[in-house]
Amino acid sequence: MSPSHKGKKPENVFTPRAPDINDKMYVQRPELEQALKRGLRTNLHLLIHGESGSGKTWLYKKVLKENKFEIFIANLATASRLGSITAEFSDLINSYEEPQKTGYSEIKKGDVSAGVASASVQHQSNYKIGEMEPFEALLKHISQKSSGKPSVLVLDNLETIHSDPKLLKELADIITLIDDSRYAKYEVKILIVGVPGDLRSYYNNTPHLTTIANRIREIPEVSRMTSEQCKNLVKTGFINELGYEIEDFDEIVNHISWTTDKLPQRLHEYCLELAFLGQENGGKITKNLLDDVDRYWLQTSLSASYAIVESMMNERETKVQRRNQTLYSLGLVETEEFRVTDIEEILRKEFPESTVDLTLNISKALSYLASQNNPIIKRSPKGDAYCFSDPKYRMCLRAMLRKRDNVDKVEKISISDIS
Ligand SMILES: Nc1ncnc2c1ncn2[C@@H]1O[C@H](COP(=O)(O)OP(=O)(O)OP(=O)(O)O)[C@@H](O)[C@H]1O
Ligand SMILES: [Mg+2]
Known part of the structure; x- marks a missing residue:
């Protein structure tokens, strides 16, 4: 069938940043889907982690929808901006309800007499007697909206509060509270989603928060x-x-x-x-x-990564472009971590003529790349190997560098002449 018969536009088929799933384009990931499904059947709260763009949001939306869960999403990035997760809960309630019916929206508009500058602080502290505190109000709202169906409160973008002990403590409080009978009666499960996977170890290593780690079940990393x-x-x-x-x-x-x-x-x-x-x-x-x-x-x-890699390349005139050969070899690495000897092996294989019988100082080339202002590689946590400082550099090297046959030289694809 010719493309015109289908009538679909490329941008409606390939949607790199679309938060909503296109069911026709969703590719099954059975192991992750199973793991999440199993997690939903336990009485633990869940953690999904994986690097940006790996498909966490699509995964939970697909599985929750298929299993008839109602989804409510709170954004921890907003919580970070407002200074508290509770403030984000208040905002969510506001967005669900008509403004004039809530006490919070009035405060948000700037109740000067309250004498507190930040709307976020007011969110937390100014709910009136007889009114529910925002977290409970949100759970109640979720429970009513779901009318008997199981429901999940997603806390997305964990990475935005990851280095903020105050907000991590607040998250721990939320996880503890939701199992308290006053909150548990709403039967809402929490699903935490974000880039870092070490939330449980953080709570495990923080003595008074250890019990939280036992309430969270981690889904295997969402990766390639x-x-x-x-x-x-x-x-x-x-x-x-x-x-x-x-x-x-x-x-x-x-x-x-x-x-x-x-x-x-x-x-x-x-x-x-x-x-x-x-x-x-x-x-x-x-x-x-x-x-x-x-x-x-x-x-x-990848234009920003391109510019950084470009700035690290040897000038064209250099006789042996050892650094360029090193960059090219880095692009060929398949593992997360790599050592000097791994790169040397690849480089000798790829560039036999210019390396035969020579000692190569790959160690120096790698430390150069790791010590620049925008380093494309960095030492691994243990310090005995390297890894990419961001996975996009590997992709960039792969798309950008070409080996010129027979002369052991590396060339970059030029993007400057694209209009
Ligand atoms: N299972 C899948 N099948 C097909 N395409 C997918 C799938 N999962 C993700 N994608 C594609 O990848 C894009 C990014 O996925 P998603 O938004 O779920 O990533 P993420 O891990 O939540 O990223 P971030 O951490 O930045 O929020 C989607 O917009 C979609 O185009
Ligand atoms: Mg996402």
Whole structure:
């Protein structure tokens, strides 16, 4: 079927930052879905973690919806801005109810006589006698709205309060309180979502908060998709949804998976650029479009990383571009952590002519890259290896650097000439 018959636009199929799920594009992740489903059947509160763009939000929305849970989402980023989680709960209640019916909205508009400048502090302290405190009011609201259905209160963006002991203590209080009979009667489960996975260990290491760790069940880390899942995503998007033809399917999928490191958000970004070019190409996806897609994707999604890597490259004139070879070799690393010897092995294999019988100072090249203002790699927590300071650098290196055949030189794809 030709693309015009499908009538779908690439931007409605590949949606890198869409918070709402597109059911047709959702790729099953059975292990994570099972783990979350099992967690929902226990009486523990849950923690989902994984790096940004790994699919946490899509995962919980999909599983909760399928299992007929009502979802209510509070944003810990707002809590951080307002100075308390309770303040965010008040805001949520405000957004659910008509302003004139709540005491909180009046205070928010700036009740000068209260004499307290911050709306957030007022949220916490100024509910009147006979009125419920915001947390209980929110639970009550959730329970009423759900009318008998199981419900979950999601606290998303944990990373925004991660280094704030006051807010982490407030979160601990919330988790303790919700199991108290006064709050437990509303039967709301808490699902904490965010980038760091060490919330339980934080509470475990904070003596008076240890009991909290026992109330939280951690879902395995949401990370990369599998090769099979990437393949499904590409197939569903291009063939089923857009009705495009893909030549050299396996080769193209391999390139997409490799370059985007199989991170869902990056896959969507990359496929969107490819779909735009495919559309101009009459609905045909061919591998000779990939170099251009790499450039467009670098420019639209990774331009800041591109500039940083570029600033670390040897000048063109340098005879042996050891640093460039090191950067190229880093892009080939598959593991999270890597040692000097791992990089040296890759580099010797990739650049045999310029390394044979020579001692290479890879250790120096890596410490250079780790000691810049914007370091692309950093020492691992134990200090005996390195890891990328952000996973996007690996993708950037993969999309950006090309080995020039036979001369052991590395070149960058130029993005400056894209209009
Ligand atoms: N299972 C999936 N199938 C297909 N696409 C997915 C899937 N999960 C995520 N995506 C794609 O990745 C994008 C990012 O996913 P999501 O918003 O769930 O990530 P996140 O981990 O919540 O990120 P953040 O930490 O930044 O909030 C989605 O908008 C969607 O395009
Ligand atoms: Mg999210």
